[in-house]
Amino acid sequence: MARVRQRARGAMAPVACVQAVQAAATLPYKQGMQRERELMDTLFQSAQARAMQYCFFSQRAAGKWSMPSGASWENSKPRPVHRAAVVGLGTMGRGIAVSLVRAGIPVVAVEMDAKQLEVARQAVTAILKRGVQKAGQEPPLELLRFSVDLRDVREADLIIEAVFEDMGLKERVFKELSSVCQPDALLCTNTSGLDVDRLAAATRRPELVVGMHFFAPAHVMKLLEVIYGPRSSPAAVATAMQLGKRLGKVSVAVGNCPGFVGNRMLKPYMEQAGFLLEEGATPEQVDRALEEFGFPMGAFRMSDLAGLDVGWRGRKGLGLTGPGVTAGELPLKRRGRRYSPLADLLCEQGRFGQKTGRGWYLYDGPGGRAAKPDPWVLRFLEEYRSRHGLQARPVSQQEALERCLYSLINEGFRILEDGIAAGPQDIDAIYVFGYGWPAHRGGPMFHAAAVGLSVILERLEHYHRAHLDIPQLQPSPLLRRLVASGSPPLQKWREVIRSVRSQL
Numbered sequence: 001m002a003r004v005r006q007r008a009r010g011a012m013a014p015v016a017c018v019q020a021v022q023a024a025a026t027l028p029y030k031q032g033m034q035r036e037r038e039l040m041d042t043l044f045q046s047a048q049a050r051a052m053q054y055c056f057f058s059q060r061a062a063g064k065w066s067m068p069s070g071a072s073w074e075n076s077k078p079r080p081v082h083r084a085a086v087v088g089l090g091t092m093g094r095g096i097a098v099s100l101v102r103a104g105i106p107v108v109a110v111e112m113d114a115k116q117l118e119v120a121r122q123a124v125t126a127i128l129k130r131g132v133q134k135a136g137q138e139p140p141l142e143l144l145r146f147s148v149d150l151r152d153v154r155e156a157d158l159i160i161e162a163v164f165e166d167m168g169l170k171e172r173v174f175k176e177l178s179s180v181c182q183p184d185a186l187l188c189t190n191t192s193g194l195d196v197d198r199l200a201a202a203t204r205r206p207e208l209v210v211g212m213h214f215f216a217p218a219h220v221m222k223l224l225e226v227i228y229g230p231r232s233s234p235a236a237v238a239t240a241m242q243l244g245k246r247l248g249k250v251s252v253a254v255g256n257c258p259g260f261v262g263n264r265m266l267k268p269y270m271e272q273a274g275f276l277l278e279e280g281a282t283p284e285q286v287d288r289a290l291e292e293f294g295f296p297m298g299a300f301r302m303s304d305l306a307g308l309d310v311g312w313r314g315r316k317g318l319g320l321t322g323p324g325v326t327a328g329e330l331p332l333k334r335r336g337r338r339y340s341p342l343a344d345l346l347c348e349q350g351r352f353g354q355k356t357g358r359g360w361y362l363y364d365g366p367g368g369r370a371a372k373p374d375p376w377v378l379r380f381l382e383e384y385r386s387r388h389g390l391q392a393r394p395v396s397q398q399e400a401l402e403r404c405l406y407s408l409i410n411e412g413f414r415i416l417e418d419g420i421a422a423g424p425q426d427i428d429a430i431y432v433f434g435y436g437w438p439a440h441r442g443g444p445m446f447h448a449a450a451v452g453l454s455v456i457l458e459r460l461e462h463y464h465r466a467h468l469d470i471p472q473l474q475p476s477p478l479l480r481r482l483v484a485s486g487s488p489p490l491q492k493w494r495e496v497i498r499s500v501r502s503q504l
């Protein structure tokens with residue numbers, strides 16, 4: 001823009017032309033701001049109204065879980081949160097603690113390992129001090145207390161567990177929490193996709209358990225996915241949503257399924273990115289395609305930021321990787337479908353991304369942020385391809401973009417049909433505020449409508465024909481029905497979803 005303005009001042013610059021260039025350059029920004037406002041207007045109703053609306057919607061549309069017994073407007077009021085606790089101070093726990101104290105909520109931050117606690121204390125203090133330098137206020141350090149004793153959560157009326165993504169560990173922590181916390185304290189889990197209902201079952205108060213899924217970096221990203229477990233009370237959901245609002249985040253209530261909404265859609269996207277590497281692309285090429293589309297970070301840089309170990313633990317939990325898993329399987333297949341073990345192989349090398357200084361890229365040591373292409377990764381990919389007899393081919397930017405984005409969008413349609421998201425706007429908000437989907441492109445479902453549903457359908461069919469072993473590329477039934485019913489605008493999709501359901 002500065003260069004455009006400079007040229008505009010030059011005597012030779014045709015003013016109308018410069019104005020057109022300027023308008024074109026500011027258009028995405030303006031469109032992005034407008035879309036963000038639109039999405040916020042949809043979601044910034046009262047937390048109570050939203051929780052109730054979701055409750056009714058899920059009962060009607062999904063037919064998967066029933067209305068919690070006795071739910072009413074009166075008993076779905078959010079409860080005030082005076083004091084919170086965060087348990088587990090890894091990357092996510094630290095960011096969550098920062099968000100809470102910045103909102104003026106006293107926090108006890110618990111980490112069982114004394115050494116880890118010290119590292120976390122320094123990291124959290126550094127973020128808070130940096131924030132103060134930017135905003136010119138005092139760091140709210142007096143609101144924060146660190147502890148190695150889980151019993152210190154007893155004063156909190158809301159507890160956010162943020163330990164490793166391991167179901168067994170989380171179940172143990174929930175069991176212990178429910179025996180030491182106040183009887184009516186809300187128990188929240190920050191999980192990227194584990195079963196909230198199973199965690200609720202580990203406690204004596206399943207109605208007070210909800211998922212609160214934050215996004216990395218947790219003190220920066222504006223999204224909070226609130227997971228409505230089958231047994232969560234509307235008041236618990238409303239409290240979590242209200243808290244999100246207080247933290248300055250956009251809260252979106254979603255249903256309980258592996259990956260919820262955001263990571264369930266991220267899975268096929270990341271899988272396509274991995275397959276493209278097997279077929280000949282490099283992480284930089286795939287990331288460039290996505291970044292030119294408008295993402296602040298491509299799939300691999302984003303994965304390095306979030307931590308490769310998060311998905312790895314999840315896949316181990318699902319039995320997709322780990323010792324002995326490949327026995328009896330064809331190479332590069334798991335459960336009869338194409339599977340790329342590349343990310344698992346990196347994790348086995350201790351390459352977890354930014355936190356270990358190495359992942360898909362190389363960083364200036366653990367915690368570094370500037371991603372540099374790593375010759376080791378290129379060699380590793382070449383060796384991998386030759387070991388499996390894979391012939392590298394040129395992958396076009398268009399193919400990289402379409403396979404990643406359209407498989408993600410395709411999963412969005414499945415989510416709508418399953419009643420896991422209340423509507424396409426909820427999905428768009430999740431992607432714009434949680435994953436840096438370029439706001440001027442509206443969000444994945446808005447983008448699908450803008451590109452044309454019939455185009456998305458045709459491209460998915462094209463890629464599925466070429467990769468019959470990737471079922472995620474098979475167009476979802478809802479996408480087909482929407483196209484068959486004349487590709488109605490986004491606001492009318494629910495009618496099609498409803499009519500689809502009523503036929504079942």
Ligand SMILES: CCCCCCC/C=C/C(=O)SCCNC(=O)CCNC(=O)[C@H](O)C(C)(C)COP(=O)(O)OP(=O)(O)OC[C@H]1O[C@@H](n2cnc3c(N)ncnc32)[C@H](O)[C@@H]1OP(=O)(O)O
Nearest residue numbers: 192215216217220263267270296302306311369434435436
């Ligand atoms: C496959 C199945 C599931 C697998 C499980 C996967 C689980 C994934 C969970 C996730 O959370 S996915 C990650 C979602 N997050 C994103 O997609 C982030 C996308 N990136 C962005 O939005 C931006 O790049 C950014 C990180 C917000 C940075 O924006 P910008 O470049 O404008 O930054 P600044 O203004 O310089 O900084 C703002 C703020 O962010 C901190 N920051 C910047 N870069 C990084 C980084 N690489 N790592 C960590 N933090 C970063 C920076 O320090 C600033 O914070 P403060 O200084 O204000 O504290």
